[in-house]
Amino acid sequence: MCGIIAHAGDREALDPLVTGLEKLEYRGYDSAGIAVKNGHGLDVWKCSGQVSDLKRTINTVDSSATLGIGHTRWSTHGPPTDENAHPHTDHSDRVAAVHNGIIENYETLKEKLSEDGYEFTSDTDTEVIPNLIRYYLDHGNEPLAAFEHAVSDLDGSYAIATVIEGNDSIFAARQGSPLVLGLEENSYYLASDVPAFLSQTDTVLYLEDGDVLEVRSDGVEIIDEEGQLAQREVEQVDWQPGETEKAQFDHYMLKEIHSQPESLQKTLEGRFDREKDEIDLDLGLDLSGIDSVQLVACGTSYHAAMFGASLLNQCGVPARSIRASEYDVSAGTPSERTLFIAVTQSGETADTLTALSSAKEAGASTLAVTNVVQSTAAREADEPLYIRAGPEIGVAATKTFSSQAVTLTLLSQFLAEVTDDGSPLDTLPELVSDLSELSNAVEQVLQTSDAERLSREYLNERAYFFIGRGLGCSVAKEGALKFKEVTYEHAEGFASGELKHGPLALVTERTPVFTICVDGSRKTVTNAEEAKTRGAPIVAVSPPDHGIVDTADEHLYVPEMHPICTYLLANVQLQLLSYYSATELDRAIDKPRNLAKSVTVE
Structure with a gap:
């Protein structure tokens, strides 16, 4: 939910910020806004409606600012109004912040800050963030320390990016909500998802929960949850910028429906041997002792999980598909012989990640069937199994369902072969042959x-x-x-x-x-x-x-x-x-x- 974009570098910020918001509208389109550091303060533009509404306002702006943040919103606290749009500022407009997630203790923080004279104008939980930072600035803290103190006060899930008047840095943090750093020569991007800056760079650095960042035009500093300077692996994204464009299609949904022949080829590539009728998923997990499987997911991914569970049961491997939001009340406690499969396109679905954490604590083996490399689910599970569908922009999932179902089909036959009581389908040779077609x-x-x-x-x-x-x-x-x-x-x-x-x-x-x-x-x-x-x-x-x-x-x-x-x-x-x-x-x-x-x- 919600999309964050930020830029620090040599180039002017407005264009990549607007472009990033347009690429992130699939994450929310109730309202949108941008804040930039203009050399003598902060300029903020925001409104209810879509990014196109914001863009009409910004098109008349002449700004040479190179540092800024942007946000497109999916409403949780408060309706989609101008006042509730991000970025939010403190009451003196010295600090601006954008946020994805839920601040669970915002009411307590808001009450305390109000008692101290800090003013609020929106219905959102996010507005406590810039006011908390301002509170710590007012009490003598330097900007980075003020940001760290503010983040430490927050309970809940969040990805946050902030700019502060008089400072040439973007301060950001991640806890339970996605945030990725894009690296370009002389520019840095922060975003909720790679498509926001893919037209600029495919070099990325995936942040981890507990990370706090200071991003400047000349470098990035990451502090982990232990308070230590940290290094994160730099990776190249295997997506092409054209994959996030509509091309000749009227809508992303239609383009993604029509891209299924290509996405399925990528899903299947190298994963079966037609001559030997064998499935090879190159999994590093020892699954020979597994006696049951839980496939846990939400929405479209849940229907793919149902598809996979049905196949596993046909092959003699006891399996259940479970809605992630109901996992804690309906799944029972998995054992060390349970394989927990998180099925999540983004790898960031909150309910599924919560269930994954519970299964890990119970000692289950865990596998993430996901589309996004280095997503939270991919990192948290014992092993990722990527569906390789490529970026999907349309909110209604299409090609990712097909790729999930095919991946789970392959997995069902693989598990049937390696588990004690399983047996692959008698029609496996026909299946392998037809999958190739x-x-x-x-x-x-x-x-x-x-x-x-x-x-x-x-x-x-x-x-x-x-x-x-x-x-x-x-x-x-x-x-x-x-x-x-x-x-x-x-x-x-x-x-x-x-x-x-x-x-x-x-x-x-x-x-x-x-x-x-x-x-x-x-x-x-x-x-x-x-x-x-x-x-x-x-x-x-x-x-x-x-x-x-x-x-x-x-x-x-x-x-x-x-x-x-x-x-x-x-x-x-x-x-x-x-x-x-x-x-x-x-x-x-x-x-x-x-x-x-x-x-x-x-």
């Missing part, structure tokens, strides 16, 4: 899909149901989530057999039922027929020769492959359906109402 099959779906026409056919219905069985259930749930995320229409996804246990009461002639059918079972077909007798239109998502075709009113066809691959192709059709339906409804597809890409608060 999956990218081509996705391209075929993209080129032949009828989703755009169907989106118009079923526009403005009362509700939309998505049903499937087994692996199809996770695809149905993901299809419904994608639909509601970008269309704002009511959609539900569930196991097809549950249709008659309540949801059927909602079925009318204005409730299309999208039915995912891949295997030879008649059960889902029967469930669809039950809905059809109540007047519901049935849209089959299936190969063209499946039995559901005789029942359905409309069809979204997918090539017939190994069932696992065919389910993933069905998911692509549902992504296209969601996108085109949202287009017809003129929704803000890349910036859905009330949502943000990376949920870094619990």
Whole structure:
């Protein structure tokens, strides 16, 4: 949630700050703002609305400032107003701060500071930060010491960047929220995520929890949580600047749907041997003693976790998919023979990280299935397994779900081979063969899909149901989530057999039922027929020769492959359906109402 960008260097700051905010809008777009050090004080511009609204104001500004911070907000404390937009300043406008996270003790701090005469004008928790720094400055501390004292008073999660009048440094800190440093000749960037400055540099330094930084135009100093000067490894990001552009597409979501052939190739590269029908994930963990698996995730990643858990159970490896926000109340205590798998695109999802920490404390082996190299989950887990999908800008996850599901498919067969009671699928040779052709099959779906026409056919219905069985259930749930995320229409996804246990009461002639059918079972077909007798239109998502075709009113066809691959192709059709339906409804597809890409608060 929320996006931070900061710049210190020789070049003027406004342009990279605005560009960084535009690249970070997937993290929040309720309001935006910038503060720069102008040589005699601080200039602050901020407003409710999107970065484009802020940009119109800043376009008239002539500023030679080279030091500044920026922020695009996803609201937690207080509505999206001008007053609640970041940066926040102390009551004398000497200190400006931007913040991502939650300050849990802000009410106590605010009350104490108010008693001491410090004034507040917003509803946010963030405003205590510049006032705390000002408090310590007023009590004789130098800027760095004042910042460190202020940070030590904070409880909660945060990434913070501040500028102080009369000082040529940016002071920053990280605790539980992402912050990365970009290194360019004669310039430094701080950001919540790499895309903010990828057009300037691909050389990065990932910060760790407890780090405090002083960033100047001539260098960076990092102090770790022990108060010692620290060095962090400098790395090159394996992403290209063009991957964060829309190119010829109208929206990032459509671009990312269409980039799945390439992203899946990267996911699969070097991870299986078609001639030997072997899976090789090059994991350093000894998993031979594992007797159960917990796959823990949120949102779209949870549906990928469901997909993986279902496959593992088919292979004789006991597995559960668990919502990360419910882990502490529903998972029980893992043992040393439990493998905990955190499935998180960003590697920064707060609920998932909390669950990961609990599993580690209990002695479980831990694995992070994530997209972002050196993310918190990747560092905290015993081992990362990267999905290699490349940067995803659209808030509604598409290519990362496909890559997560494919990665977990490979992992399921790997675990089935190395655990005592597991056994890979009898159809593993066919699966390996079809995985090698999956990218081509996705391209075929993209080129032949009828989703755009169907989106118009079923526009403005009362509700939309998505049903499937087994692996199809996770695809149905993901299809419904994608639909509601970008269309704002009511959609539900569930196991097809549950249709008659309540949801059927909602079925009318204005409730299309999208039915995912891949295997030879008649059960889902029967469930669809039950809905059809109540007047519901049935849209089959299936190969063209499946039995559901005789029942359905409309069809979204997918090539017939190994069932696992065919389910993933069905998911692509549902992504296209969601996108085109949202287009017809003129929704803000890349910036859905009330949502943000990376949920870094619990």
